[in-house]
Ligand SMILES: [Mg+2]
Ligand SMILES: [Mg+2]
């Protein structure tokens with residue numbers, strides 16, 4: 058069991074939220090809100106990398122994690138791009154290099170450390186799941202994390 | 208609190224081990240061993256990216272996570288390289304692009320899913336910490352994960 | 358007002374031609390020809406990166422900026438590729454990472470410095486415009502420049 | 508002569524400021540300020556890429572283009588990184604791949620379009636100069652542009 | 658004439674097999690088998706990079722160069738990916754950047770040096786052919802080599 | 808034994824010259840000259856990637872493979888850069904990512920196909936050897952090929 062009451066931070070929150078499931082996920086959502094974070098979690102699977110960007114952006118807008126200004130969308134977009142690059146580990150592409158990804162994603166908005174408002178709000182995006190050949194079981198875990206001021 | 212008894216996997220083990228601290232870290236180490244994983248955790252900070260590779264390789268050898276054959280060192284090396292690329296998010300380099308990283312790392316060896324021996328052993332490396340300008344507090348969290356069969 | 362009579366060079370010519378509009382553009386075209394440069398300017402917008410390459414190559418052939426030999430097409434192609442990479446800033450792709458570009462391009466052929474024939478002819482390609490989400494106004498400026506001997 | 512009174516924008520301002528010299532540069536600085544932009548220009552040459560980052564960051568701080576918060580330094584850093592990547596055209600590195608750069612840089616802060624305050628302030632960095640072998644005259648022009656909300 | 662009886666190795670075997678044709682290719686296949694290598698050669702041409710991956714993976718499975726376990730497919734996949742990256746020389750993509758490739762490929766499995774079993778089996782993939790504009794004759798040679806323990 | 812009298816081409820010549828040794832190498836040099844190629848072969852080993860560029864450029868100049876004009880040095884440099892990128896397979900760097908390379912290199916200048924003068928002269932650079940940890944035997948073969956019109 059992991060007790061998160063101490064040492065939580067924006068990136069760690071995004072990473073833990075994306076990897077845990079079931080009751081732990083519900084507890085994490087609750088705890089995140091208590092720390093002042095706005096957050097959401099979703100699911101996307103595809104060989105078309107653009108669908109990953111679309112899924113995260115759509116969820117962020119629907120859940121009110123970004124407002125209508127381009128500067129907010131830009132911060133979100135670059136965070137997804139960084140998480141995507143992180144998950145691809147230096148060799149970008151899904152279908153173009155014959156691989157597929159089945160992913161969960163988390164988006165968290167708030168201070169880098171809970172309550173530390175001096176550096177304003179940031180947004181973090183984490184992608185976690187399996188990547189591999191488009192054949193069942195021919196895949197291994199991947200994780201990417203991106204974050205930017207918003 | 209996160210209960211890991213269900214749904215654990217090699218990559219998730221590496222990610223959770225690298226982000227948690229204190230009692231939770233000790234519990235994670237214990238639980239990992241019960242699942243049949245060999246694992247270790249360490250610390251490295253530098254503007255010289257080669258030191259990150261050296262720190263993880265040295266720890267892996269000292270803790271007996273790889274044997275003397277090059278094929279094992281190769282699996283470890285490529286896992287560190289993938290984790291490093293993941294953490295750099297598409298733009299490799301530390302000191303060469305005037306940034307520094309203060310990191311924790313975890314190394315985990317075992318089956319992709321505990322007890323599922325049909326696909327043999329794999330090795331996972333996770334890097335987690337802060338990256339930024341070489342000025343205190345001018346940094347944000349990063350995380351990279353790499354894994355390969357061993 | 359910028360007086361270009363001094364300090365002009367091949368790359369600067371391509372960059373200035375691609376960013377200015379209206380009367381300034383006409384003046385720039387005229388001045389470039391007086392300096393012995395062959396040049397043209399065009400427009401392309403797409404989420405499909407191949408269309409950018411096609412638009413520049415088609416214009417260059419139509420305007421007689423390259424001859425029929427592959428070595429000329431190769432110099433042009435690599436100049437477009439460099440300009441494209443420059444505009445993408447380390448993370449290549451348009452539609453594959455859910456972004457779109459609305460661009461102007463310029464192509465200039467001649468000596469690196471007007472009248473300095475000792476190093477022969479070079480070709481420069483500049484791409485300038487806006488890149489961003491496929492939503493009106495959700496975009497910012499980008500510029501890429503590539504050049505090779507021809 | 509280029510008349511900038513119409514069609515100016517943040518990125519174009521940075522690009523024009525970095526390429527023009529002498530009286531045109533002074534006119535550009537003046538015009539930029541009238542449009543509400545904060546801007547500066549400097550010079551750096553090196554085979555050590557970190558020195559380019561240091562030179563731009565130092566100038567930005569000295570000229571008051573960024574405040575003390577990390578979120579501002581982060582926006583500046585990523586803009587330099589994008590400009591650097593743009594100038595390197597997909598193959599990063601200077602001394603590590605035996606090439607050198609002699610550069611001018613410009614930094615401009617303000618609205619994407621002058622007076623259009625709805626999307627807040629952005630920062631643009633342009634790098635322009637010559638890159639090539641560390642032998643006099645063995646070099647050609649390069650240009651990179653990066654920009655982020657601040 | 659090249660006498661291969663001395664100094665052969667896994668990577669060299671893959672490179673020589675992919676570049677030679679006719680009788681020399683038949684001799685190379687024979688000699689490779691005598692050294693204990695399992696090997697095959699095939700052909701693929703496309704603007705769609707995924708087809709290159711598919712052609713090599715299909716041939717490897719059909720010829721029995723990999724077994725049913727994911728760890729073997731993973732070693733093969735990463736070898737193709739390395740060969741593909743090598744052939745693209747730092748700027749990945751075919752049709753997305755308006756270029757096409759007409760290729761031969763070789764796959765070789767065995768010890769890094771014939772008879773040296775202490776480091777187990779490795780798999781090497783070589784891609785060789787022409788890459789260029791989708792216009793006949795507008796192309797030049799490329800070669801990529803990737804290898805991993807299996 | 809490989810008979811090269813048929814099917815030779817510039818890139819294949821560079822690749823064969825770099826992989827063969829002893830008598831076969833001498834025969835290859837002789838045959839290459841008969842086909843009208845200018846060529847040379849050398850050796851370089853380092854963790855410092857710049858030394859690879861320096862070794863190839865020095866040999867090319869000493870052997871008269873390029874003249875004094877920058878356009879020739881530029882064609883050579885980009886060919887080395889492409890070969891280096893090819894050998895690094897998408898993840899550039901040697902010492903910065905704690906790996907070393909012991910290499911042979913070949914440089915060949917001439918028509919893409921012997922006697923086919925319509926597309927002028929090109930230059931090809933091949934790098935071949937072993938790359939790995941800076942520990943004896945912890946390495947595997949790599950090969951990179953680059954070519955450009957000259
Ligand atoms: Mg950042
Ligand atoms: Mg993998």
Ligand SMILES: [Mg+2]
Nearest residue numbers: 504647881885
């Ligand atoms: Mg160049």
Ligand SMILES: [Mg+2]
Nearest residue numbers: 131135497654
């Ligand atoms: Mg942007």
Ligand SMILES: [Mg+2]
Nearest residue numbers: 281285804947
């Ligand atoms: Mg390797």
Ligand SMILES: [Mg+2]
Nearest residue numbers: 431435797954
């Ligand atoms: Mg080429």
